[in-house]
Amino acid sequence: MxxxxxxxxxxxxxxxxxxxxxxxxxxxxxxxxxxxxxxxxxxxxxxxxxxxxxxxxxxxxxxxxxxxxxxxxxxxxxxxxxxxxxxxxxxxxxxxxxxxxxxxxxxxxxxxxxxxxxxxxxxxxxxxxxxxxxxxKKIFFPSIEKVKEIMDTPAFGKPSSIYIRYPQSIPVLEERGDLTKMTGFLDHIFHPGSVLHYLMGPIRDFSYLREPNNGGTVTNIRFTSGAVGTMHMTAGMSKTSPLERLEVIGEGSNVIVENGVKVTYYRELESRNYGRSASYLWDNKSAPLYWEPEFSLGQLYNKNIxxxxxxxxxxxxxxxxxxxxxxxxxxLQESLEILKLFEAYCTAEQGTLTTINE
Ligand SMILES: NC(=O)c1ccc[n+]([C@@H]2O[C@H](COP(=O)([O-])OP(=O)(O)OC[C@H]3O[C@@H](n4cnc5c(N)ncnc54)[C@H](O)[C@@H]3O)[C@@H](O)[C@H]2O)c1
Structure with a gap:
């Protein structure tokens, strides 16, 4: 309280x-x-x-x-x-x-x-x-804390992969030694970087591809746990769009956060009679759980803070x-892991695998 x-x-x-x-x-x-x-x-x-x-x-x-x-x-x-x-x-x-x-x-x-x-x-x-x-702040979002809580339950199973979207561009490689050109990237890598670390632990290695027009990237990640992930930096998307999307896959389960507040937990379904099911309304025990805020009451949870x-x-x-x-x-340990990622982006050629934790 x-x-x-x-x-x-x-x-x-x-x-x-x-x-x-x-x-x-x-x-x-x-x-x-x-x-x-x-x-x-x-x-x-x-x-x-x-x-x-x-x-x-x-x-x-x-x-x-x-x-x-x-x-x-x-x-x-x-x-x-x-x-x-x-x-x-x-x-x-x-x-x-x-x-x-x-x-x-x-x-x-x-x-x-x-x-x-x-x-x-x-x-x-x-x-x-x-x-x-x-x-x-991202790892204190109630939605992200909920994802972590769900991931920590036996029913979710071992986290196997993650997708995270965040709108951010990165300059061309030749400019990345100049911190004044990297301010935007440094400022923002802390957001998806902190969520990746909080939910999946340290990154072992990664490689990325950069799109030359907007400077957006897709990055493939392998965590030290063995799980894998994709970070999609969606530079060029509309300023009217919700910024973020997150999905974590477990074992027969997945959890999604849309726009920072809407959480859907798709729970394990024990058996599905393929080709014979007339209804998609699975029993309550396996049905998805969904949360979104009401924006009517003068409750604290309705304040952005x-x-x-x-x-x-x-x-x-x-x-x-x-x-x-x-x-x-x-x-500081979390910041260290995020900055290892930042420094690697500053020097790594696209398409190459860079190891940041053995
Ligand atoms: N977590 C988030 O959602 C979020 C959002 C926006 C900004 N930020 C972070 O907040 C910081 C910027 O905050 P802001 O928008 O308030 O910045 P700002 O530039 O508006 O204000 C910074 C203030 O710090 C003062 N300042 C700088 N050095 C000082 C010193 N040595 N002694 C006294 N005053 C000093 C400046 O005079 C200025 O008024 C950045 O680190 C940015 O990454 C975080």
Missing amino acids: IKYNFEYEKKVKVCFIGAGGHSFRNVYPTFQYAPIDLLAICDMNEDRARDYARQFGARNYYTNHHEMLEKERPDAVFIVTAYTSEGRVQATELAKDIMKAGAHVWMEKPTAASTDEIKQLMSMSEEKNLLVMTGL FYLGYVQEVLHFCEAILEEKPLEKGT
Whole structure:
């Protein structure tokens, strides 16, 4: 059950770096439903920092994060920033400054632009015993969590294959060494990449084909589990279309997510008399299960900050801090696996098999 902010007795003392568009829409509003005491906001743009502090109830605002960390001494800091002019992720260095000041870190994806940077964050986090969580919202979608729950039941059987669709283009190979040309791809690979890892585990190897006009790709994947998958990056599709589609196949079973919210679970049918069945209305025990939200009631699940997993990812972080337990989702290990994939796309010729985990 979701509690409202004022109902929590114990709260995490939090500072926030970044007063931009995404954070205004989707991150600050989650604090209404989380055990968070927002101490201060920092943005290099002073007007923004002041306006956001007023809007979201922070007591102070700053334009320099070092000064904020020194004066406020928070338990944790949220970072929702963007990219440097060289295409590096601003949040990566900020996360190090925050850990130096002794606070836990929650950051938007992408965590970093290279596996080396992730490894640096990993060793600092371990050495200082501080949490570093990335907001991998897709794996907090209620629909994706439902898929995982179904996949973990014996009735689903061993997951054997997966299809995931996400609209994203990739530049020509010659441009991929330039991070400024790869910002869009880096920004978005975290979405399908996190879902693939959450549901199927690490990738062993992959190969892709690129379409030259839109820069869309199809990628064939083999996971270390032996399961296989296809990632279809549908650059060129209509902006009016639902973006995503997901299907996982088990043993005599499959589960589908359409448009992030509609879930259909086709369950195992024990016997089908081929050529003799007059009805497709299988018995209730084997009939498909289907979920979609009603959009009538003023329920929390009808807010995008819930069906897109934003509140849940923030709660996961706060609970780990307050209960002194490790993160299970949004870990640096997951970011490392996604960045292995990113780095491989940066150098791999299409049509070749690239191994990222032996
Ligand atoms: N998960 C999602 O659904 C989703 C959606 C959109 C964006 N994002 C992510 O959010 C981030 C961008 O968020 P946005 O739209 O709010 O960006 P934005 O560019 O609108 O805002 C970033 C803000 O950070 C500030 N900033 C940067 N470095 C700073 C520093 N050192 N100190 C103080 N302030 C600093 C800038 O002044 C700016 O106001 C990206 O990481 C992007 O990938 C995620």
